Each structure stands twice: as structure tokens, then as C-alpha cells.
Amino acid sequence: MLARPFALLAALLLFLPPLIFWGYYAFAHACFSTDTMQAILQTNPAEALQYVRDAVPPARVPLLLFLLAAFALLLVWYSRIAALPAPTLKRGGASLSLLCGALLLALSSYNIYGIVAIGTARIFSAQQAFVASAPQRLTRLQGLPQDGPPGLYVLVIGESANRLHMSAYGYARDTTPWLRQIQRTPDCLLFQHAYANFVATLPALSYALTAQNQYEETDAEDATTLIEAAKAAGFHTVYLSNQGKLGLYSTPLVAIASECDEAVWLHPQQFLSKGREEKSLHIEDSDLVSALQGIETAPGSRTLLVLHLMGSHNTYENRYPEDFHPFGSETLIDRYDNSIAYTDAILQQIYDDVRQRPDFACLVYFSDHGEAVDEGYMHNGDAYRPSMTYIPLVLLASDTYRARSAAKWQTLAAHRDAYFTNDLIYDLMLSLMDIDTGDTRPENDIASPAYDATPARFRTEHGAELIVPPDAGD
Ligand SMILES: [Zn+2]
Structure with a gap:
């Protein structure tokens, strides 16, 4: 007979994968994939907790409890039968039918163990190759001219901002009053067809x-980073992040940010805030605005300043102060729109800070991806929706910069309605900063007259999906 603990362990190994697969399917409406596994490996406890809280609303707690109870009962029943003293017909029959059932379930949920192994191995080797190849990438950049005009270039990376929820892009609620006003001035270009890669x-x-x-076709380890290019061209580089740093594995993003002369994570573990003792899931981008005031940018120098916002990362009500709720707090949409409105105020504060600084040249704001909030989803490639790709792209430039780069500005203005995916932010930034690394092509540079704006060529999900614009989609 099988010892009871042994039988329990066997049952656990057998039934856990289908439970994970169908549980994930029930709550995320998506299949568990290698990408899911990568996201899990790269998250941190606070982010995971927020995800579960948003994916399992109170109304669905009974379903979760039912699934867990069924799983526990199955384990107990199986281990009891397996531990019966002698081979009996009952035991044999029950075991066989359970085994067949489990195998069928496991097959239908493909191989979770395989996915776990592949996801882990893939992250690990990509990460190692990328970090290990930094010296070769830097050697290739040696000899770049370092004597361009002084300038402060600011790249603001947004989070989960869907442009269809921004009044500057025509949303009925006035969620972005600042951007709506400033886009009418000659300092600003608002790009109408930006999508997430x-x-x-x-x-x-x-x-x-x-x-x-x-x-x-470029392998990750051969791909020059924006930071490497800027440093090779004599820029002082600063990365200020309001997002978490630690996952089970350090991520390529952490590796890229760490290349900066100054890299600051205000919430390295997300639970804990820098310089404060209390643990909280509530993180607002006002922290980033305060930290920015402490960053010095010397006159006459060339600086690249990257600011990574928390933006509209779920849980939305944790992104703005309690007394800030211009659109109420009733529905998910209300709370999402509050977070968009709060980000608009934050962007205004960032712009007001940097435009006063000596040699301010440009500010670029884009979001990493959108959010399928109207369809009840967040963002998740396993449950891909075109609205997850609808992002804002904003460019603000000083008078001096626009006068100095008049032709480039005109080209950019002429491309306001052109399609763009945010994998081309690298090309845009290098072009704005007048850095020529030799690894960009004019057809991918939206600031170049040779930019290929043919809508049909643009892709998302790293090439797997065609772009579906809002009017054609949903
Ligand atoms: Zn994101």
C-alpha cells in the first residue's frame, strides 16, 4: 500500500497543474502560457497581491473557494483510496479512473510543469546573455562624437494609460485638462496613432x-540600449523609477536602468517606500515629482533623464490621493479615469519643473501599453485585446530646440497622424538627441522624412498581431 503522505504528494503533483490552468482560465479568461510564467517570475509580492485582488473581485470569491474546496476533497479522497490496506477492486478501479481523469485534465491544460521550466530557463538565459554582452555593445559605440549642443532630454514612461480615456484624444470626460490645453500650443505635438509593441x-x-x-532582426544581446548610446555620446544619464525593482529574477529593465550614471528606485520592493517605514500598496507619482526636485541638471551639459511612472497600474485607487476623485469612485472606469486625471496633473508638474531648467530641450511622454478597462480586462497578452495597445505619445520642446531643429520639428509635425509603435521610441530619442549609432534606419525614425508610415507594416505582440486601430476594432 502507498503511505498516506506519499499518496497525498502524488495526488498534489497530479492535480495541481489542472487546478492552476483552469483557475487562471476562470479568473483571467486566458490560457496559462510561457508569457504568464515570465510575468509571474518577474513580479514582486506587492504587484502579485494587487493583481490577485483585482482579478478576484468579491463576487467571485465563492467560485475561488469552491475550486479550492473541490481540490482539497479530491486530494483527501485519492490519498484515502490509495492508502487502503490491500489491493481491492474498489481501490484499483478508483485509482485508475482518477489517474485517467487527471491525465485528461493535465493534457487539456497542457503541461504546466513544462511551461514553468521553459519560462524560467528562457528568462534566465536571456538575462544573462544581455548583461554579459554589455562590454561588446559599448566597444561598438566607441568613437561617437561627444560635442553636440547642451540639452536636457526627458523621457517619461507611463503605465497602463489607454489614450481613449484621455480627453486630449477626444474622451468625453475631461480626464486630461492640462494635455488638452497644451497640445494646442506650438510647444506640443500629440501623436494620434501610437500603439504598444x-x-x-x-x-x-x-x-x-x-x-x-x-x-x-536584432538579438537582445546585440541591441544597444538607449542609455548606452546616450552615455557613449557624452550624455549624463539619470533613471528615476516609481516602480518596483525586485522580482524573482532581476529583469532586463533593471539591467538597462542600472547602466545610468544615477539610477534611483523610489519603491524598490513596492511594499516599502524609500525613507519611510510603513508598508503600503498605495504608491502615487507625487513621490516622483518630489524626488525630481532633488535631481540636479548642470547648465551647459547634456543630460538624459528617464522618469518611470506608476501611472494607472492596478489597483487604480492606489494611484491617487484619497481626496482626489473627480469622476467618483463607484465603478472601475471611474477609478481608472481618476488615475488618468492624476497622471495628467503629474505630467504638468514634471513639465513645469524641467522646462525651467537650463538647456531644456525636449520631453517625450508615452505609455508602455494601454489597458482594456472597458472590456473588463487589464493588460495581458494571454487575453489580448487591441485596446491594450492604444497608448498616448506626446512631444514637448523648447523654443530654442524648435528653432535649432526646425526641419526635424516640421517633419515630426507632419507625422502626427502617422502610425507608430513604441518599440521605435529608441529611434525617436536618438534622433531628437542627434545621436547616430549606425543601428537605426530612417524608415523607423518618425522624425525622418524617410519614415515608412504605411499602416499595414505595423505590428504588436512582438510581431504576432496586426495593429487594429480603435475605429476598426472592438
Ligand atoms: Zn505596464
Whole structure:
């Protein structure tokens, strides 16, 4: 006879994968994949907790309890039969039928164990190769001219901002009063057809901040990062992040940010805030605005300042102060719109800070991906929806910069309605900063007259999906 603990363990190994698969399917309406596994490995406890809280609303707690209870009963029943003293017909029959059932379930949920192993191995080797190849990438950049005009270039990375929820893009609620006003001034260009290259933060940003894109074949380890290019061209580089740093594995994004001369994570573990003792899931981007005031940018120098917002990351009500709720707090949409409105106020504060600084040149704001909030989803490639790709792209520039780069500005203005995916942020930033690394092509540079704006060529999900614009989609 099988010892009882042994039987329990066997049953656990047998029934756990289907439970995970069908549980995930029930709550996320998506199949558990290698991408899911990567996201799990790269998250941190606070982010995971927020995800579960948002994915399991109170109304669905009974379903979760039922699934867990059924799982526990199955385990107990199986281990009891398996532990019967002698081979009996009952035991044999029950065991066999359970085994067949479990195998069928496991097959239908494909191989969770395989997915776990593949996901882990893939992250590990990609990460190692990327970090290990930094010296080769830097060697290739040696000899870049370092004597351009002084300038402060600011790249603001948003989070889960869907442009269809921004009044500057025509949303009925006035969620972005500042952007709506400033886009009418000559300082601002609002791009109408920007899309995410992937609907998860890390894959999206690992393309946005490196030479990798969906339209050219470049291995991750060969892809120059925006930081490497800027440093090689004599820029002082600063990364200020309001997002978490630690996952089970350090991510390519952390590796890229760490290349900066100054890299600051205000909430390295998300639970804990820098310099404060209390643990909280509530993180507002006002922290980033305060920290920005402490960053010095010297006159006459060339600086790249990257600011990574918490933006509209779920849980939305944790992104703005308690007394800030211009659209109420009743529905998920109300709370999402509050977070968009709060980000608009934060962007105004960031712009008001940096435009006063000596040699301010440009500010670029884009979001890593959108959010399918109207369809009841967040963002998740397993449950892909085109609305997860609808992002804002905003460019603000000083008078001096616009006068100095008049032709480039005119080209950019002429491309306001052109399609763009945010893997081409690297090309845009290098073009704005007048850095020529030799690894960009004019057809991917929206600031170039040779930009190929043919809508049909644009992709998302790292090439796997065609772009579906809002009017054609949903
Ligand atoms: Zn994101």
C-alpha cells in the first residue's frame, strides 16, 4: 500500500497543474502560457497581491473557494483510496479512473510543469546573455562624437494609460485638462496613432529602450540600449523609477536602468517606500515629482533623464490621493479615469519643473501599453485585446530646440497622424538627441522624412498581431 503522505504528494503533483490552468482560465479568461510564467517570475509580492485582488473581485470569491474546496476533497479522497490496506477492486478501479481523469485534465491544460521550466530557463538565459554582452555593445559605440549642443532630454514612461480615456484624444470626460490645453500650443505635438509593441510592461520596454524592434532582426544581446548610446555620446544619464525593482529574477529593465550614471528606485520592493517605514500598496507619482526636485541638471551639459511612472497600474485607487476623485469612485472606469486625471496633473508638474531648467530641450511622454478597462480586462497578452495597445505619445520642446531643429520639428509635425509603435521610441530619442549609432534606419525614425508610415507594416505582440486601430476594432 502507498503511505498516506506519499499518496497525498502524488495526488498534489497530479492535480495541481489542472487546478492552476483552469483557475487562471476562470479568473483571467486566458490560457496559462510561457508569457504568464515570465510575468509571474518577474513580479514582486506587492504587484502579485494587487493583481490577485483585482482579478478576484468579491463576487467571485465563492467560485475561488469552491475550486479550492473541490481540490482539497479530491486530494483527501485519492490519498484515502490509495492508502487502503490491500489491493481491492474498489481501490484499483478508483485509482485508475482518477489517474485517467487527471491525465485528461493535465493534457487539456497542457503541461504546466513544462511551461514553468521553459519560462524560467528562457528568462534566465536571456538575462544573462544581455548583461554579459554589455562590454561588446559599448566597444561598438566607441568613437561617437561627444560635442553636440547642451540639452536636457526627458523621457517619461507611463503605465497602463489607454489614450481613449484621455480627453486630449477626444474622451468625453475631461480626464486630461492640462494635455488638452497644451497640445494646442506650438510647444506640443500629440501623436494620434501610437500603439504598444507588447501588452506587458517588461517586453514592451525592453524593445522601447533598446535598438530591438519588430521590423528588424536584432538579438537582445546585440541591441544597444538607449542609455548606452546616450552615455557613449557624452550624455549624463539619470533613471528615476516609481516602480518596483525586485522580482524573482532581476529583469532586463533593471539591467538597462542600472547602466545610468544615477539610477534611483523610489519603491524598490513596492511594499516599502524609500525613507519611510510603513508598508503600503498605495504608491502615487507625487513621490516622483518630489524626488525630481532633488535631481540636479548642470547648465551647459547634456543630460538624459528617464522618469518611470506608476501611472494607472492596478489597483487604480492606489494611484491617487484619497481626496482626489473627480469622476467618483463607484465603478472601475471611474477609478481608472481618476488615475488618468492624476497622471495628467503629474505630467504638468514634471513639465513645469524641467522646462525651467537650463538647456531644456525636449520631453517625450508615452505609455508602455494601454489597458482594456472597458472590456473588463487589464493588460495581458494571454487575453489580448487591441485596446491594450492604444497608448498616448506626446512631444514637448523648447523654443530654442524648435528653432535649432526646425526641419526635424516640421517633419515630426507632419507625422502626427502617422502610425507608430513604441518599440521605435529608441529611434525617436536618438534622433531628437542627434545621436547616430549606425543601428537605426530612417524608415523607423518618425522624425525622418524617410519614415515608412504605411499602416499595414505595423505590428504588436512582438510581431504576432496586426495593429487594429480603435475605429476598426472592438
Ligand atoms: Zn505596464
